[in-house]
Amino acid sequence: PPKPPQEAFDACASAAEGDVCTVTFGGKSHDGKCVRGPDASAPLACAPPRPNPPQEAFDACTGSAEGDACTVTFGGKSHDGRCMNGPDGLACAPPHPPPHAKGPPKEAVDACANLSSGDACAVQLGGESHDGKCVNGPHGELPIACLPNDMPPPPPEAP
Known part of the structure; x- marks a missing residue:
């Protein structure tokens, strides 16, 4: 997960874990609680409450x-x-899969079946041929697939 903004740390500089806090960033004030990150020795940061499930x-x-x-x-x-x-x-x-949970199209995977990451490839998508290169997913979790040169790479997993 991304590191909280400095304002979140500043809001809890003289607070105890669990204290109510208010942090302002982006011109908006957010109420929250002072919490530690995954590392128990991390400084406290003001975190807004998570939304309740529906x-x-x-x-x-x-x-x-x-x-x-x-x-x-x-x-x-x-x-x-x-x-x-x-x-x-x-x-x-529900499980929280990465944004491309279904993975790349079968045609893109097949186009790189006998190739390595970084190799040039060509794939037929939507009736059109696209030149590209073989890549893994953003964290290496997806099968190697042909990413057309005119398409952005898959986004990293959301926090």
Whole structure:
């Protein structure tokens, strides 16, 4: 995850962990709590509260136990997940795959089947031929695939 802005550290400079804080950045004030990062020796930073899951996520876990499989529907789409215990109770939490969870198109993977990362390639997409180069996903987790020269690389995983 990205490092908090300096203003978040400044807002908790003389506070204790868990204290309420207010931080201003981008011209807007945000209320939060002073928390430490993943490293216990990290300085405190003012973090806004996480948004609560929608009611549908809680409803999907009614009568379930933590870790049970669940399905929740948001915006007309169903998502499988697991019931997770949060500050407001048990809620269905879908897995958070990277933005390109489905991976590159099969044609792009096939175009690099016998090539290495960085090699030149050509792929047929949408009825058009595209020259490109073979690349892995942003964290190396996707199969090697032909990225057309006229397309941006896949974005890194969101925090």
